[in-house]
Amino acid sequence: MIGNFIGVLFDGVAYGALLFLISVGLSVTMGMMNFINLAHGAFAMVGGYVCVTLLSKLGLPFLATLPLAFVAAAVVGLVLERTLYRQLYKATHLDQVLFSIGLTFMAVAGATFLFGPTQQPVHLPDWLRGQVHVLGLDLGAYRLFLIGVVVLITFGLYLLIERTRFGAQIRASVDNQTAAEGLGINVSRVFSLTFALGSGLAGLGGGLGIDVLGLDPSFPIKYMVYFLLVVAVGGAGSIKGPLIAAIILGVFDVAGKYYVPEVGAFVIYTLMVVLLILFPFGLVRRKA
């Protein structure tokens, strides 16, 4: 029973870590430009399809495909930000929502056209399959790997944002755009790079998540609410908030599906509405 519970907790944390990896870019860009981007899942999908294609067509090893998924999604993000997103920062939230729904629909249709409507299989290397014994518990090797990767990336992000000049520029731009511009920070360039980084991380998450989340053309719509949820519950513009929110959501979602499968996704939506009522501005509120 206890072992069971720990197993669910572990799976939930792994799931939450993945959600965090995909959503963290959305949180920073939303906090910085106040742009409601529903198409974020599409970048994750790009990463996922890059991974699958490289694995099956070119036969690259799984670990080598992940950085390429990151790069591909980051480039797509950068191009779209420079050409389209840029024009809508001052637009109303309704316009942003419509625009990003439009992008999502196009991505879904495009993926169906290129890869077909079916689920994509992923062949993990042997060392990532099966179970690992840790302290008398059977833990999924892949989930352990997932948590490890996300811990590393989170640590790297922390260093990037807290310890580097670029990180300071990001923080300044999130806190007060006008003042940051006045101090000579090229906010528009900072934002482009942040957007690319966020898209890249989403792409990496998409590649890593094929085994957990699955990959088919409806991916951006199916998980859209989860990514938005992480940001809305966690609070846009921070990293800590989405991390906490993603872990909570991951654990509750897995636990809900394991213990009360008959109510299904109901647990997560109820949790979301309750959290949003309790914290209408997110768990971690950005200092104004």
Added chain:
Amino acid sequence: MNAYSSTAAGANTQAKTDAAVPGEDAQAVNRSTLRLPNDRWKALEIAFWLLPVASYFFFPDYLVLISQIMIIGLFAMSLDLILGYAGIVSLGHAAFFGLGAYTAGLLSVHGWGEPISGLFAAAIVAGIFGFIVSFLVIRGQDLARLMVTLGIGLMLFEAANKAAFITGGVDGLSGMVMSPLFGAFEFDLYGKTAFWYSFAVLFILFVVMRRVVNSPFGLSLRGIREGGRRMPAIGANVDRRLVAVFTLGAAVAGIAGALLAQTTQFVGLDVLGFPRSAELLIMLVLGGTGRLYGALVGAAVFMIAQDKISGFDPTYWQFYIGLLLVLIVLFARGGILGGLEKIVATFKRKEAP
């Protein structure tokens, strides 16, 4: 805040005429608050409403499609009240539509097949639910509102999916038996009764909504949309107005859902789905927000295009819809009616000097 540029112009001119009031004496103020703004029907509007009547005689083979357009048009108008007038972005409006559809459907399956009372029941159920939800919606800002409406829509979808013993789950609710309308008009296979029934309900509710949006209440909604923080300064209770309009929008959406259920005598799980909410938003934006007619034009254009195009390939259809949305947002804010208004305005300016 929410500068819906094209419609703002219209609202502003009306606001200006009202703004002259405070300078006059108390009696004049009283009279002007009692007087309703001028909302005489224009010739163009009357012509617009003759279109569906004419289409009944010219396109007898398309009665089912036209009825559906009118029903979805009503649904889009209910969103226009909330989004176009009050400025609340909702991604879960299908929740109320579905609630109405299931209310009417379940009543009829369990032996209550009288259509008009079914509509009222649907309006009451959806309205009460909308009233409760509205308190959650008005709390947050745009992102929180979006999430709450999306979450509630998904919750209802999931609930209907899991409660298959009541709703039929993914198979849908079948076995609806409708009594004849007014005890005299049977719902026939060609959809003639359904056509006139939908048309009548749409028209009556349109007249009511038109009255509402042209009333001082409707004007205050536009004020909230344009600058919610300033409205309390002129003594408007923003929250109470938003609750009222959200409840009204939900009730009308419920009626639209009930109409669809009654005229097709089937309720599928898709009435609650996210795609329905998203498509509704697309129709409304395509036609133009904040003018009621935009919802009807948008629904008509969208559904006729869907009927023609999605025949060859549903995937391409979704791609074009996405592309259309991006193009509307980038180049054609205001939609079809907004664009027409701009063209008319340019012509008028050329004539004037």
